[in-house]
Amino acid sequence: MEWSIETRELRRTFRDRPVRRLFRRAVGTPIPDKIALDSVNVTVRPGELFGLLGPNGAGKTTLIKILSTLLLPSSGQATVDGIDVAKDPDSVRQRINMVSGGEHSGYGILTVRETIWMFSQFYGVPTKVARQRAEAMIQRLGLSDSADTKTSKLSTGMRQKMNIIRGFVSDPKILFLDEPTLGLDVGIAREVRAFICEWIKEHPERTVLLTTHYMAEADSMCDRVAIIDQGRVLACDTPANLKRDLAPDCVYRIEVPLWTEAVNPLDQMPVVRSVAMEHRGDQGRTHLRVILEEEGGIASVTDRLAKRGARVLSMTRLEPSLEDAFLSLVGHGLTSSNGENGAR
Ligand SMILES: Nc1ncnc2c1ncn2[C@@H]1O[C@H](COP(=O)(O)OP(=O)(O)O)[C@@H](O)[C@H]1O
Ligand SMILES: [Mg+2]
Known part of the structure; x- marks a missing residue:
């Protein structure tokens, strides 16, 4: 199969900043290179919406910079549409576009419409086609009222919508979106995600690679997800398979009256892998999040609670989430995965 994107043993290291290197040399401490990517092997099929999910610094x-020819690999190989990014970057650039979250692109004196127009011309889009595409996307993303506003006057959300249009206006074969909803309000993030998903549905032969540190964004949008941490890809599969294979599947939330004793009511039970307690003093209740070794263990858990005088007020079996899968794989969560911008 001809992969849309393929990396083989891709590695990228960074040297420390010159001042720090000088200082460290003077102090006599070794100066290891920072390993940003380590033996990364990723393959993306044409037509996929592929997600890279990982914490900051992953x-x-x-x-994305290597794949979009902005940075060279230290070793290993990367191809985009079958073309080596290091050997023939010009050919790669003709097939791609890239949008980053939180970027301040645009020239303040130009309006939204003018900016999009200018970028479409950088990409050599024929005049009539560029106009039609730009207008359709301006409408779809609700930018019509701001289309003649100077970009320096735009809110963060409006600016990001304009950046998104700038990325899509060249109708690229492969599109890289680096944290496209970073820092956006819930509503705008939802609009941007819906726009991306609709675009890929209407252009089933196009490929989108997006990075995110929002769990639910990866879960709800992507066909496949690579979980990346500290420069290494730890797992790569569909969100459903990642949840099935990696997330503990016997997770219950049990509510009992406020548990004030020091000893955990479920301590030393072999069927219980872990239990987290959260006391809700205001409600007079304690929430237990119980992960079982096996499904059958739930009966002995309720027995034990009854014996210890912790009456079960409610019990819910929790669906395994991508976050559970991530936690069990990486060993720590994504710090900003809670309160994320409404990906569900
Ligand atoms: N230009 C650079 N110089 C030195 N270190 C860098 C540079 N760019 C990235 N890094 C380091 O490489 C690692 C990966 O960074 P990055 O790719 O930006 O992660 P992410 O986008 O997942 O947050 C981080 O530890 C970061 O500090
Ligand atoms: Mg980043």
Whole structure:
């Protein structure tokens, strides 16, 4: 199969900043290179919406920069549409476009419409086609009222919508989106995500690689997700398979009256892998999040609670989430995965 994107043993290291290097040399401490990507092997099929999910500093932007020819790999190989990014960057550039979250692109004196127009011309889009595409996308993303506003006057959300249009206006074969909803309000983030998903549905032969540190964004949008941490890809599969294979599947939330004793009511039970307690003093209740070794263990858990005088007020079996899968794989969560911008 001809992959849309393929990396083989891709590695990228960064040297420390010159001042720090000088200082460290003077002090006599070794100066290891920072490994941003380590033996990364990723394959993306044509037509896929592929997600790179990882915490800050995982190496997502570095990978996107290499694939979009802004940065060279230290070793290993990367191809985009079958073309080696290091050997023939010009041919790669003709097939791609890239949008980053939180970027301040645009020239303040130009309006939204003018900016999009200018970028479409950088990409050599024929005049009539560029106009039609730009207008359709301006309408779809609700930018019509701001289309003649200077970009320096735009809110963050409006600016990001304009950046998104700038990325899509060249109708690229492969599109890189680096944290496209970073820092956006819930509503605008939802609009941007819906726009991306609709575009890929209407252009089933196009490929989108997006990075995110929002769990639900990866879960709800992507056909497949690579979980990346500290420069390494730890798992790569559909969100459903990642949840099935990696997330503990016997997770219950049990509510009992406020548990004030020091000893955990479920301590030393072999069927219980872990239990987290959260006391809700205001409600007079304690929430237990119980992960079982096996499904059958739930009966002995309720027995034990009854014996210890912790009457079960409610019990819910929780669906495994991508976050559970991530936690069990990486060993720590994504710090900003809670309160994320409404991906569900
Ligand atoms: N230009 C650079 N110089 C030195 N270190 C860098 C540079 N760019 C990235 N890094 C380091 O590489 C690692 C990966 O960074 P990055 O790819 O930006 O991660 P992410 O996008 O997942 O947050 C981080 O530890 C970061 O500090
Ligand atoms: Mg980044």
